[in-house]
Amino acid sequence: MGTEVVIRVRHPFRSHLSRHRLCRRLDSAEVTLVGDFFRAVIKLLRECTNPRAGQHPSFPSPPSTETVMILYYAPGGCSLADHIALIETGLPYKLVKVERSKRTEDGRDFTMINPKGFIPALELDDGSVLTENLAILVYIAHQAGALLPGDGLDRWRALEATSFMTTELHGNFRPFFHADATQAERDKARKLLVKHFATIAEQLGDRPFLVGDRMTIADPYLVVMLMWAGKNEIEVPERLTGYLAQMQKMPSVARALADEGLSLNPRQWFTDQR
Structure with missing residues (x-):
């Protein structure tokens, strides 16, 4: 029996929720696959975003153009x-x-x-x-x-x-x-x-x-x-x-x-x- 999936995605830089409804019912395997995908995305966003510094330490910093x-x-x-x-x-x-x-x-x-x-x-x-x-x-x-x-x-x-x-x-x-x-x-x-x-x-x-x-x-x-x-x-x-x-x-x-x-x-x- 298929499952209708409604995915709520919180934008990492906004307070509101955007709601997306898939166009068809998914079977259990597809539900698991979609869930795993979005869990991976959320984990990546959390790892890459540093709320204190407002930067992304997981990515290399651009070379400094500062002159001495x-x-x-x-x-x-x-x-x-x-x-x-x-x-x-x-x-x-x-x-x-x-x-x-x-x-x-x-x-x-x-x-x-x-x-x-x-x-x-x-x-x-x-x-x-x-x-x-x-x-x-x-x-x-x-x-x-x-x-x-x-x-x-x-x-x-x-x-x-x-x-x-x-x-x-x-x-x-x-x-x-x-x-x-x-x-x-x-x-x-x-x-x-x-x-x-x-x-x-x-x-x-x-x-x-x-x-x-x-x-x-x-x-x-x-x-x-x-x-x-x-x-x-x-x-x-x-x-x-x-x-x-x-x-x-x-x-x-x-x-x-x-x-x-x-x-x-x-x-x-x-x-x-x-």
Whole structure:
């Protein structure tokens, strides 16, 4: 005696049931065969679907198209800002240390990579090299879609603050990194740095970050400038001292310092950190 079979199939990605009625009565052997088939299908769907990850681990993943940038750096140099930004954004990268002799740690002439001879330099996946800290930080932010607001005044405030630091702060540290600088040059630079740090402290106010309520490209750079100030005993406002202490607790900052072999006390750093 045949059996009329009604098969209810639950779609693996929908909550409703779809009902399918076979067009004829099946004998017992056919019922068994159909049942075995659908049990196998259901088992396969369960094995291939991972509800937690929303992926199918039973199938091979497509090859990664992720590219890795190369950051040429010097421990404790201004390249530390880019290092922090790369960690904070999660972009893939690798580090290549540049020695004071302008040789890379793998023996290459750094001036063949960056004819200007200065760190940082960021080598892109196509072999082109980007230099100058402000440009590199903006590039990292653009690639990651982070660390720089997409629009509004905060975007321009972040660029404004970073530009100010790359010129007026960074530039005035140079006499402290050159043994042939005169004491008069250092005294003049010190006065300007104290003045400029006061300006930055006023902009920071009570906020946790220099611009808005999230880290921007200005913050990694300010961390480096404040650590340079500590190394060279430049007086900074108490507000900036507290800001630096909080920033040093951030995972991206702590990891960058550890990767470069740097202490939280910048007075223990190297002598040449331009």
